[in-house]
Amino acid sequence: MLTGAVMPELPEVETIRRDLDAHIVGRRISRADVLDASLVQAPAVDVFSRRLIGGRVRTVGRRGKYLRVQVAESWMVMHLMMSGRIYLQPASERVRHTRLVITFDRGPALHFVDTRRFGRAWLLSVSELDDLMADMGMEPLEDGFDGPKLHELLRDRQRAIKPTLLDQTIVAGIGNIYADESLWLARIHPATPAGSLSRRKLDDLAAAIGTALRTAIAHGGTSFRTFADARGRPGRNQERLNVFRRTGEPCPRCGRIVKRIVIGQRSTHICPGCQRIHR
């Protein structure tokens, strides 16, 4: 059993959440081995492990790109950042770059594997969890995320729409892939000032974000690379991407050649035919 041969934006984290929900809820933690202390943000590593052991997993949730596992009365929070992965496999099967292994009373262990070591974990009380999540923006898959809501969130903002979508305090969970895909779907140039988008374009954008995220979840997320030693199921959504990392290929809608530009220091992929700067 393996989950997480995918890279983490909202759909990938949601895919992992569903796997964990199906496989670790109700299990009791028997070991918690932190192999890289820099992963654990709070509390101290020894307290983190000690407090987990003996606890039973109650729920597995997600907020934006954060995974939240309720263990007894505490919340174990994980953020995978750029290269984090979660594997469910026997505790003894350690791949390279394993940072944390949580072993249960039965079934596979949870492995947090992270090449670049940007990923983080916390074990928090309810109020500490609330503090950590305090600045998070709206969940784009929740009811009420629509054009009028985007209008409310984006009006008066001069910043380009793409970095605005990546700002987790406005909308939570969109990353570089789904920002590009959503803007392409809505035919919006990523450099368009957010506050200048018409009501109609904002309707399109809200719908496009929902479509991009839901499609990706339905296909198990996006994976760009599989590892020689990784077994299991990579995501399949990369086959459905329209512009992201498709530089030089034809736009599926109009046939113009997809171009890579840089906006806000991030790689950005657009169709120069479909996505023009205006309102």
Added chain:
DNA sequence: CATTGGACCTGACCGC
């Protein structure tokens, strides 16, 4: 306030 640039890490890949 908003915006920009650098830092944090490791590895893959490309051209020479």
Added chain:
DNA sequence: TGCGGTCAGGTCCAAT
């Protein structure tokens, strides 16, 4: 084969 440069799905912090 080796070396240097570039790139990578994210976030935080300091400087402007």
